[in-house]
Amino acid sequence: MWSCITDFFTYETTKSVVVKSWTIGIINRVVQLLIITYFIGWVFVNEKAYQVRDTAIESSVMTKVKGFGIYNDKVMDVADYVTPTQGASVFCIITKLITTENQVQGYCPENENKYNCTEDSNCTKHLKKTGGYGIPTGKCVPFNDTVKMCEIKGWCPAEIDTIKTTPMMEVENFTIFIKNSIRFPIFNYTKGNFLPTITDDYIKKCNFDMVNNTYCPIFRVGDVVRFAQQNFTKLADKGGVIGIKIGWICDLDKSDDQCNPSYSFTRLDAMSQKNAVSPGYNFRFAKYYKMENGTDYRTLVKAYAIRFDVLVNGNAGKFNMIPTLINMVAAFTSVGVGTVLCDIILLNFLKGAEQYKAKKFEEVSDSPLDSQRNGLYRSQLSLRHNESIMRSSDSGAFSIEHYS
Numbered sequence: 001m002w003s004c005i006t007d008f009f010t011y012e013t014t015k016s017v018v019v020k021s022w023t024i025g026i027i028n029r030v031v032q033l034l035i036i037t038y039f040i041g042w043v044f045v046n047e048k049a050y051q052v053r054d055t056a057i058e059s060s061v062m063t064k065v066k067g068f069g070i071y072n073d074k075v076m077d078v079a080d081y082v083t084p085t086q087g088a089s090v091f092c093i094i095t096k097l098i099t100t101e102n103q104v105q106g107y108c109p110e111n112e113n114k115y116n117c118t119e120d121s122n123c124t125k126h127l128k129k130t131g132g133y134g135i136p137t138g139k140c141v142p143f144n145d146t147v148k149m150c151e152i153k154g155w156c157p158a159e160i161d162t163i164k165t166t167p168m169m170e171v172e173n174f175t176i177f178i179k180n181s182i183r184f185p186i187f188n189y190t191k192g193n194f195l196p197t198i199t200d201d202y203i204k205k206c207n208f209d210m211v212n213n214t215y216c217p218i219f220r221v222g223d224v225v226r227f228a229q230q231n232f233t234k235l236a237d238k239g240g241v242i243g244i245k246i247g248w249i250c251d252l253d254k255s256d257d258q259c260n261p262s263y264s265f266t267r268l269d270a271m272s273q274k275n276a277v278s279p280g281y282n283f284r285f286a287k288y289y290k291m292e293n294g295t296d297y298r299t300l301v302k303a304y305a306i307r308f309d310v311l312v313n314g315n316a317g318k319f320n321m322i323p324t325l326i327n328m329v330a331a332f333t334s335v336g337v338g339t340v341l342c343d344i345i346l347l348n349f350l351k352g353a354e355q356y357k358a359k360k361f362e363e364v365s366d367s368p369l370d371s372q373r374n375g376l377y378r379s380q381l382s383l384r385h386n387e388s389i390m391r392s393s394d395s396g397a398f399s400i401e402h403y404s
Helices: 002-008 022-046 169-173 200-205 221-227 232-238 270-274 321-335 337-348 353-360 368-374
Strands: 017-020 051-054 058-066 069-071 074-076 090-109 135-142 148-156 175-184 189-192 218-220 240-251 261-267 282-290 296-319 389-391 398-401
Touching: 017 022, 017 353, 022 321, 022 337, 051 321, 058 090, 058 296, 069 169, 090 135, 090 232, 169 221, 169 232, 175 221, 175 240, 175 296, 189 240, 218 221, 221 232, 221 240, 221 296, 232 240, 232 296, 321 337, 337 353
Parallel strands: 017 398, 240 296
Antiparallel strands: 051 296, 058 175, 069 074, 090 148, 090 296, 135 148, 175 189, 175 218, 240 261, 282 296, 389 398
């Protein structure tokens, strides 16, 4: 117990020992150089750790589509093929339509092969399930002169969506106008994807490309699909989702004209290309009408479309003294890692490890008698006589020559 108490009330102080060894000296300087290079090259230059960064970008996106196409001998304009019509950051351009006209509420047969029947008992198994196009009634009714189908209650006649149609190929030449405004709230910094030099004449004539017109806000649909490395014909036939990514990486320590958007394009539903079940992108909507007798009827439309998602991300940085000081302190502290590594090598792997231990660790008691009795004023391990030991002019510093 007394030994534990005396060990607890002890004090450790640093003792400087100079080790003159080529091996350990080179290791020490190489480690320090690597640490300093890392902090200067990566932390300060590449990562700009001297800046405060704002990643909470605020963004608004407005879009417009222009172009005319022909589908089923009808001229299609923006109101016909773009949905939704608000000009939001997510919109669809319809490329193919399958319509079922004059549907009314009533009873009619299903049209899928799995609903084939010969008697009502074949249809009762579907009563607790959702039908393909309505609610099953459990009855077996004629579909045509030779085939019977299970009956449903819903919008009739039931949709037939297996009809083969040709996509509207003019979509490839449609244009998308994207207007993007961003704000970094920490710095109250705002900007848009229009350069100050852009004029109305330039916007009417330009089309975005990766080389010559990187700041033109007009995007040709065919170019966007090509930038996303997709085949337009296949995409128009089955539908799909294309991402238009706008990145804002801004260094606010530089001039304002250095903060500009960068664009990238990708297929967001790439997994659907590899899946035979529900490939591509399609959706349904209906147009409702009313007969003279008050009966409601509708035209059901199954639309295949290319959906565009405009995604905005980014961050901004600006010099601030607090992160600069924090990272400088971290850099100076990390330099000490070289000392720890060299101590490990000296104490365990070098030939003169015992000498180093003798000079590095020394016990001193505040009782003179104990010190004289136990020799605590001397090193616990004596040095060899043939090794040169020099005491430096600084108090408590020793120099050990160990060249080999």
